[in-house]
Amino acid sequence: MEFLNTIVLTISITLMYSSPLIFTAIGGVLTQRSGVDNIGLEGMMAFGACGAAIVGFFAADPWLGLLTGAVFGGFLALIHAFIAVTAKGNQIISGIALNLVGLGVATFITRRLFNGAAQSNTVPKGIPKVLELLGVDKSNSRLLQSAEIDLTVILAFVIALVVWFVLYKTKTGLRVRACGEHPGAADTLGVNVTLIRYVCTTLSGVLAGLGGGVTALAIAGRFTPSVISGQGFIALAAVIFGNWRPIGATLACLLFGFAQALTVILAGTPWLPTQILAMLPYVLTLLVLMVFVDRSTPPKAIGQPYFKGQ
Amino acid sequence: MAAVVLALIIGFIIGTLALALGGYDPVKGFSYMFTGVFSSTNRIMQVIVDSVPIAMTGLAVAFAGRTGLFNIGAEGQFILGQITGAVIGFYVPMPPILHPLFIILCAFAVGGLYAGFAAWLKNRFNIHEVISTIMLNWIAYYFMIFIVNMKSVKVPGSQHSPEILDTAKINFFHRDFRTTAEGQALSESSPFLRPFIRTDAGYAIIIMLITALLLWLILKYTRLGYELRAVGYNRYAAEFSAMPVKRNALMSMFISGGVAAVGGAMLVMSTSYYITMLGTTEGYGWDGISVALIASNHPIGCVFAGLLYAALKFGGLEIQSRMRAPTEIINIMIGTLVLCIALAPALPRLAERLERKE
Numbered sequence: 001m002e003f004l005n006t007i008v009l010t011i012s013i014t015l016m017y018s019s020p021l022i023f024t025a026i027g028g029v030l031t032q033r034s035g036v037d038n039i040g041l042e043g044m045m046a047f048g049a050c051g052a053a054i055v056g057f058f059a060a061d062p063w064l065g066l067l068t069g070a071v072f073g074g075f076l077a078l079i080h081a082f083i084a085v086t087a088k089g090n091q092i093i094s095g096i097a098l099n100l101v102g103l104g105v106a107t108f109i110t111r112r113l114f115n116g117a118a119q120s121n122t123v124p125k126g127i128p129k130v131l132e133l134l135g136v137d138k139s140n141s142r143l144l145q146s147a148e149i150d151l152t153v154i155l156a157f158v159i160a161l162v163v164w165f166v167l168y169k170t171k172t173g174l175r176v177r178a179c180g181e182h183p184g185a186a187d188t189l190g191v192n193v194t195l196i197r198y199v200c201t202t203l204s205g206v207l208a209g210l211g212g213g214v215t216a217l218a219i220a221g222r223f224t225p226s227v228i229s230g231q232g233f234i235a236l237a238a239v240i241f242g243n244w245r246p247i248g249a250t251l252a253c254l255l256f257g258f259a260q261a262l263t264v265i266l267a268g269t270p271w272l273p274t275q276i277l278a279m280l281p282y283v284l285t286l287l288v289l290m291v292f293v294d295r296s297t298p299p300k301a302i303g304q305p306y307f308k309g310q
Numbered sequence: 311m312a313a314v315v316l317a318l319i320i321g322f323i324i325g326t327l328a329l330a331l332g333g334y335d336p337v338k339g340f341s342y343m344f345t346g347v348f349s350s351t352n353r354i355m356q357v358i359v360d361s362v363p364i365a366m367t368g369l370a371v372a373f374a375g376r377t378g379l380f381n382i383g384a385e386g387q388f389i390l391g392q393i394t395g396a397v398i399g400f401y402v403p404m405p406p407i408l409h410p411l412f413i414i415l416c417a418f419a420v421g422g423l424y425a426g427f428a429a430w431l432k433n434r435f436n437i438h439e440v441i442s443t444i445m446l447n448w449i450a451y452y453f454m455i456f457i458v459n460m461k462s463v464k465v466p467g468s469q470h471s472p473e474i475l476d477t478a479k480i481n482f483f484h485r486d487f488r489t490t491a492e493g494q495a496l497s498e499s500s501p502f503l504r505p506f507i508r509t510d511a512g513y514a515i516i517i518m519l520i521t522a523l524l525l526w527l528i529l530k531y532t533r534l535g536y537e538l539r540a541v542g543y544n545r546y547a548a549e550f551s552a553m554p555v556k557r558n559a560l561m562s563m564f565i566s567g568g569v570a571a572v573g574g575a576m577l578v579m580s581t582s583y584y585i586t587m588l589g590t591t592e593g594y595g596w597d598g599i600s601v602a603l604i605a606s607n608h609p610i611g612c613v614f615a616g617l618l619y620a621a622l623k624f625g626g627l628e629i630q631s632r633m634r635a636p637t638e639i640i641n642i643m644i645g646t647l648v649l650c651i652a653l654a655p656a657l658p659r660l661a662e663r664l665e666r667k668e
Contacts, residue, residue, distance in 0.1 A: 079649070083649070083652055083653055089652045089653045089654070092380065092440075093648060093649075093652035094649060094652035094653075096600075096648060097645050097646070097648035097649035097651075097652055098645070098649065100596070100600070100642075100644060100645030100648060101642055101645030101646060101649065103641070104638045104639075104641030104642040104645055105328075105638070105642055107636065107638045108328065108332065108636045108638040108639060108642060111636040111638065112332055112636070116634060116636070225590070226589065226590040229590065230444060230447075230448055233441065233444040236441060237441050237445070240441065273456055273459070275452040275453070275455045275456035276452070278452045279448070279449045279452045279453070282445040282449050283445075283449060285441075285445050286431070286437075286445050289437045289442070290437065
């Protein structure tokens with residue numbers, strides 16, 4: 001029974017840590033498939049986490065908080081879209097800069113609102129739990145308590161499925177992928193490359209903002225400057241590991257979430273120091289990339305601005 | 311150059327807006343910043359001292375950048391340099407001048423190998439260095455905390471490693487000299503020596519300048535530098551001309567990582583004297599990326615960009631202490647500045663488009 005409980009707990013913690021990664025990685029898939037590289041996802045997550053925590057605290061409504069997080073992330077991504085698509089600037093530099101600006105503005109706002117503290121107060125209401133909503137009585141069962149997950153976990157999988165469906169089963173999806181492979185050809189056939197890249201890039205920020213919001217509301221309960229700490233980049237690794245496919249990226253995020261869950265489950269084990277455990281997700285990312293990245297094929301036009309008529 | 315100046319101006323405008331939106335008087339803010347940096351020779355010297363580690367990571371990123379590699383891992387390499395400095399500085403007793411030299415050599419090797427590993431991952435497994443070095447940064451960070459937290463290392467009742475031996479310190483004047491009667495008399499009588507006595511100024515400044523010069527000379531006048539730049543311009547053309555592209559990538563990252571790590575070691579040897587359990591990374595590597603971008607990857611430019619960055623940071627602290635305005639204002643300004651640099655190649659095109667519309 002104890003063993004079963006540990007397994008169930010590991011699964012639910014894995015799901016908890018995977019969900020922000022899934023949101024963000026799906027955003028990464030979208031923008032990269034349309035041909036725009038976005039390494040600013042980290043900053044967009046941080047900015048989204050800040051927006052979600054602030055509204056989540058003052059309005060005491062987690063959904064309104066998540067929505068704000070999405071808008072915050074989308075706003076940063078819109079700047080990136082302008083630089084990448086309209087101005088045809090350097091997408092990597094822009095991403096780096098937005099990581100700086102995103103975290104900077106997020107901490108600035110937080111300090112302004114919470115008496116100079118770099119972290120927000122804890123939100124009064126977190127994300128609703130699935131079993132609770134279903135009306136399951138878990139007061140007598142430790143197993144059911146361990147199995148409890150946030151509603152956003154379900155939402156993450158739904159979004160992954162929707163994006164998969166749109167990318168592979170609809171005309172719009174075909175156009176998005178065409179923009180990432182050969183924007184010139186797409187343009188010739190009447191696809192509005194600029195519009196598609198704008199929409200996909202902005203959506204990637206919206207999703208990263210949601211991911212940040214989930215981190216702030218469902219995991220940390222508030223915003224701190226270190227609440228994201230590399231998750232945006234792990235999500236990017238998941239995009240590559242998942243071979244730029246929504247389902248693959250989702251599975252990759254589950255693996256990284258599992259690594260983080262292990263650090264929680266194994267914490268306190270005498271023969272394994274916490275710091276070594278904390279390295280696990282990052283070491284695992286590297287190992288996984290070593291095994292899989294050679295077989296992956298990035299979209300051909302990724303990171304290249306499109307000049308009409310060239 | 312014009313683009314950088316323009317970017318700076320826009321950065322300041324956004325900084326002004328952010329201050330105003332935050333409810334602070336921007337004019338007051340910037341005047342505090344200015345006087346904070348320039349009101350005494352001690353302060354100016356402090357900015358120079360602060361600029362050393364930032365310039366070193368900037369140089370590291372810039373050097374790799376010239377080869378077409380983006381070394382986001384300067385952060386992790388810097389941390390490994392700090393660990394090397396703190397460990398050898400305390401545990402390996404050596405005579406004065408040899409001690410720092412040995413530390414610098416070890417730090418260079420350790421950082422170089424760590425960055426070289428990322429290059430190897432790229433060569434062998436085709437893993438983009440941006441992703442791999444980010445992971446290596448976090449691994450280095452947790453490794454540092456692991457080292458500090460070891461029972462045999464951590465000073466009881468503290469959160470840091472033991473202070474390095476005096477032989478490993480590279481300040482011009484020992485820190486204790488400041489408070490001695492002799493030191494006070496000397497700094498009173500000699501306005502020239504005062505900033506050297508009253509700050510952590512040391513040989514790190516000279517080593518940083520030499521590094522910048524060396525990297526510039528390597529890039530400009532050696533065969534290796536020529537090949538590295540050729541790869542940076544066009545990898546395929548370089549490969550076609552029978553240049554060992556993969557070996558050069560390894561070499562470039564090795565040097566880059568080495569420079570970043572020496573920066574970390576020098577910070578320990580001249581300012582911090584030990585490594586600490588930090589809640590999060592100090593971000594010197596990230597600062598270096600901005601510095602390299604501002605300097606357009608030119609080694610000599612990195613020295614000045616490092617000074618600018620250090621001055622902004624130091625001035626930012628002044629804004630915080632005098633007006634209680636968040637220091638993040640500086641990050642926002644620098645982020646905006648870098649954002650404008652991303653736009654720089656596009657500015658002429660945008661101008662052209664506007665003209666056409668008229």
